[in-house]
Amino acid sequence: MTSTQSKTTCILIIEDDTDVREALADFLQDQGYQVAGAANGREALAVLRRIEPPCIILLDLMMPVMSGWEFRREQQQDPALAAIPVAVVTGIRNTVDRIAALNPVGYFQKPVDLSALLATVATYC
Amino acid sequence: MLKEPGPLLRYSSAVAGIALATLVRLCLSPVLGADLPFITFFLPVVFAAFYGGMGPALLALILGTLSAAFFFIHPAHSLTIAAPAPLLGLALFFSVGLTSAFLCEALRHAQRRAEAGAQAALRQKGELEREIKERRQAEATLQFLTHASEQLASSLDLQTTANQVVDLAVPLVADACLVDLLVEETTIRRIAGAHVNPEKRELLRELQGHGPLSVSAAHPIARVIRTGQFDLDPEISAASLADRAQDAEHLRLLQRLDPRSSLIIPLVARGRIMGALSLWSSDSGRRFQAADLNIAEELARRAAVAIENARLYQAMQEADQHKDDFLAMLGHELRSPLSAAHTTLQLLRHPNRDRSDPQRLLDRVERQVHRMARLIDDMQDLSRINRGKVLLRPEPLDLVPLVRETAEDCRGAAEESGLTLAISLPESPVPMRGDPTRLSQVLVNLLNNAIKFTDAGGQLTVALIHDANWATLTVKDTGIGIEPGLLPQLFESFHQAERSLERSRGGLGLGLALVKGLTEIHGGQVSAHSDGLGRGTEFTVRLPIISLPMP
Numbered sequence: 001m002t003s004t005q006s007k008t009t010c011i012l013i014i015e016d017d018t019d020v021r022e023a024l025a026d027f028l029q030d031q032g033y034q035v036a037g038a039a040n041g042r043e044a045l046a047v048l049r050r051i052e053p054p055c056i057i058l059l060d061l062m063m064p065v066m067s068g069w070e071f072r073r074e075q076q077q078d079p080a081l082a083a084i085p086v087a088v089v090t091g092i093r094n095t096v097d098r099i100a101a102l103n104p105v106g107y108f109q110k111p112v113d114l115s116a117l118l119a120t121v122a123t124y125c
Numbered sequence: 126m127l128k129e130p131g132p133l134l135r136y137s138s139a140v141a142g143i144a145l146a147t148l149v150r151l152c153l154s155p156v157l158g159a160d161l162p163f164i165t166f167f168l169p170v171v172f173a174a175f176y177g178g179m180g181p182a183l184l185a186l187i188l189g190t191l192s193a194a195f196f197f198i199h200p201a202h203s204l205t206i207a208a209p210a211p212l213l214g215l216a217l218f219f220s221v222g223l224t225s226a227f228l229c230e231a232l233r234h235a236q237r238r239a240e241a242g243a244q245a246a247l248r249q250k251g252e253l254e255r256e257i258k259e260r261r262q263a264e265a266t267l268q269f270l271t272h273a274s275e276q277l278a279s280s281l282d283l284q285t286t287a288n289q290v291v292d293l294a295v296p297l298v299a300d301a302c303l304v305d306l307l308v309e310e311t312t313i314r315r316i317a318g319a320h321v322n323p324e325k326r327e328l329l330r331e332l333q334g335h336g337p338l339s340v341s342a343a344h345p346i347a348r349v350i351r352t353g354q355f356d357l358d359p360e361i362s363a364a365s366l367a368d369r370a371q372d373a374e375h376l377r378l379l380q381r382l383d384p385r386s387s388l389i390i391p392l393v394a395r396g397r398i399m400g401a402l403s404l405w406s407s408d409s410g411r412r413f414q415a416a417d418l419n420i421a422e423e424l425a426r427r428a429a430v431a432i433e434n435a436r437l438y439q440a441m442q443e444a445d446q447h448k449d450d451f452l453a454m455l456g457h458e459l460r461s462p463l464s465a466a467h468t469t470l471q472l473l474r475h476p477n478r479d480r481s482d483p484q485r486l487l488d489r490v491e492r493q494v495h496r497m498a499r500l501i502d503d504m505q506d507l508s509r510i511n512r513g514k515v516l517l518r519p520e521p522l523d524l525v526p527l528v529r530e531t532a533e534d535c536r537g538a539a540e541e542s543g544l545t546l547a548i549s550l551p552e553s554p555v556p557m558r559g560d561p562t563r564l565s566q567v568l569v570n571l572l573n574n575a576i577k578f579t580d581a582g583g584q585l586t587v588a589l590i591h592d593a594n595w596a597t598l599t600v601k602d603t604g605i606g607i608e609p610g611l612l613p614q615l616f617e618s619f620h621q622a623e624r625s626l627e628r629s630r631g632g633l634g635l636g637l638a639l640v641k642g643l644t645e646i647h648g649g650q651v652s653a654h655s656d657g658l659g660r661g662t663e664f665t666v667r668l669p670i671i672s673l674p675m676p
Contacts, residue, residue: 017461017465019461019462019465019489019492019493019496020461020464020465020468022465022489023464023465023466023468023469023472023489024468026468026469026472026486027468027469027471027472030472030476030477030478030480031477032477062457091456091457091458091460091461091464092453092454092456092457093453093456109460110460110461110463110464111460111463111464111466111467111468112464112467112468114467114468114471
């Protein structure tokens, strides 16, 4: 599952904890992916207006300013963004229905199972 | 029981009897001559003995003898007695008379004894009946209170319990019953009410909606709660009713409810006055009096215990929820550094490309270790503070260099977040006695908090001033501010200023709880002020600089 080719589209990591975000970015970049980051939902929306739609979004849920839930709502209402697959990466245990309501393509509890993450990313990127 | 005739009557009837006997004997004189001079006098003497007693009998005897001697014994019209024959009659007369007198006296004596005995028996019966009535009442009261205890023990829900209290009191003890509780030391809130008259129940509900009462109001309920003394108003006057009204509308409601008599008992549990139980009487015509106090106080005692239990249970549930929320957040807080460390370690172990930056990656791992260690230290510190077990190492110190160095240590983190840090210190030293590590911890926590909640471009200010007795340290930021309603809970652990759990900056809110705990064990106080959301926050720490005994 490793790749030495660079992809043209990138992975967007939306995560407020800088160390978590940068660690994931380093890891995914090492795997050959392009990575963009945002510290909360609002920042992410701004980033998405500037770049090509990412192949997948890795979304944290508990964030200041705009949470993962709020971001997902906004994303689903925007036709330009609605189709981008979203995988949830979270530290809080959530109920099954709350997660299902987000309709994600993957659900990862921290600390992230990296091989599973790579498998999911490879499907869309 | 015949009423004993008075002495006048007794003696005059004796005299009258003799007079009559004399007359009759006079009438019989033509037939009898001088024979049987005493014959008619026997009857009046016996009668006098029976009706009048010893005294009148003796009087009748003497008068009879005199009369007979004067009128009928030879020589007539004189008191001398010549012939021997009348002496027999006289002797007979006297013996009959005296015998009658003594017998009748004995009879009267026995009668009096019997009457006294009867009266005593009657009294005893009356006392017994009273005692039985009292015992029955006491039994009924006990039964009522036992039933009340059972009912009140059946639920730990506050509203249910309060409703049970009022339903128990009405209609057995009162026509209407109200339960008011003291909330947050200053406000009195009505939480339950009942009325025997279904039409008035709606009015009671309206009364309840009339808003809380201040504990310093002139209302008798407020007075009862302030003083812990009961208030008994056997006949509520118009003026007294007006005292209970907060406004004209309220007064009209009260007038329609028409309470005529009231008894208000404080609800006391664990030595604390927590509210009041009001008993009203209106339609039934019953008026409260001191005798009703006993059962009212007993009911109030049980009600207070039950309500306090419900409150404690509620507090316990809230604490439980708080703990659950805390633990959930704790999980989140630990998982982030774990995740960052794990991801970075995986990269270090199986890199796909050559890394030119192992140091950066190792630094990140180390940083996560420190984060987790810090979290655990904070939690343990807070736990120790809460249990009163923090070990202080007090020594004489100067706050000026302590504040300067600590603030400077945080400058890096501030600048990394795009913030400026200004430090304002006095020229001369500010000596005090304290634990420098802990005081430093207070400032670090306040600064970290300010950094966390202030967006890039903002400004932080640390200032220290003092007077003769107090040093005042302020940490001000231009950050997101705090909603005024959340200020009271700010220093409790895990009460994020932003309520919504979704949108949060994470963190367990331990920092401020630690700040408060550590400040207070130095004998100081901490407070927070914010003009509102988006308007920044200022924390003020006051520390005593005269030497106070350290725990």
